[in-house]
Amino acid sequence: MRTWFLLVLLLTLVCSVSAQQPRASVSVVNSAPTRPPAPSPADAAKMAEVIKVEKDMEAAVVRGDVAYLDRVLSSDFLFTHGDGWTTGGEPLKVDTKETWLAYVKQQPRPYLYRNLDSVQVELHGDVAITYGRYRYKPNSPNPGPGQLHVWFERVYVKNNGQWQHVSHRTVKGPVREDDTSASAK
Numbered sequence: 001m002r003t004w005f006l007l008v009l010l011l012t013l014v015c016s017v018s019a020q021q022p023r024a025s026v027s028v029v030n031s032a033p034t035r036p037p038a039p040s041p042a043d044a045a046k047m048a049e050v051i052k053v054e055k056d057m058e059a060a061v062v063r064g065d066v067a068y069l070d071r072v073l074s075s076d077f078l079f080t081h082g083d084g085w086t087t088g089g090e091p092l093k094v095d096t097k098e099t100w101l102a103y104v105k106q107q108p109r110p111y112l113y114r115n116l117d118s119v120q121v122e123l124h125g126d127v128a129i130t131y132g133r134y135r136y137k138p139n140s141p142n143p144g145p146g147q148l149h150v151w152f153e154r155v156y157v158k159n160n161g162q163w164q165h166v167s168h169r170t171v172k173g174p175v176r177e178d179d180t181s182a183s184a185k
Contacts, residue, residue, distance in 0.1 A: 039123070047121040050128045050156055053163045058114040058134060066101045073097045074157065074164040082150070082170040112137040117149070126158035131171075 039047060053072060060068040079095040095103065103110060119132030135149045155167040 036122070043123050046123055046128070046158075050121050050130060050163055051119060053156065053165070054116055054119060054130060054132075054154070057165065058116060061104050062109065062111050062114055064105050064107075064109050066105045069101055069104060070097075072163070072165055073100070074159075074166045077165060077167070079168045080170060087172070109139050112139045128156040128158075128163065130154045130156070 057069065057072055059065075060072075075097060077097040077100070079100050080091050081094065082092040114134050114136040117133045117135055119130055122129045122131075131151075131153050133149050133151045135147050137147055151171050153169050153171050154165060156163045157166050158164070
């Protein structure tokens with residue numbers, strides 16, 4: 001009985017002492033910013049240059065301007081196409097600079113239009129990574145789907161004062177709209 005009494009007394013003392021100790025406050029602070037920091041004026045200018053190259057490049061693809069594309073694509077350029085690898089399989093196709101230029105210059109032209117959408121630029125000195133989407137209409141004699149779209153991630157490197165396109169990868173983009181309704185527009 002005495003042991004039981006001492007155990008209860010000890011437990012009561014421990015509880016009363018711990019109740020008098022200040023509690024450590026626990027707060028969870030999310031220190032990660034919700035947005036990237038605003039670019040400096042110099043970086044904003046670089047970002048605008050990259051966007052201009054992207055727009056000019058898309059226009060060149062539509063009109064079959066391989067001379068412009070030859071200047072803007074790096075010698076080791078790779079274009080990794082689509083859906084297979086984005087879901088864990090093999091890429092549908094991988095173009096080099098030479099095979100992409102050959103595709104673009106074929107007659108009739110492969111595209112009626114390619115318009116950029118939702119493009120963001122991330123800078124790392126003279127390396128730029130873009131992420132976005134282009135909407136396009138294939139130039140096909142067979143009536144097929146309307147407008148299609150591709151999400152991409154691209155890498156550019158600034159060489160001798162000129163941005164060069166090094167890599168294009170089709171990626172599985174965010175699902176924010178019904179794909180069938182987007183392609184039917």
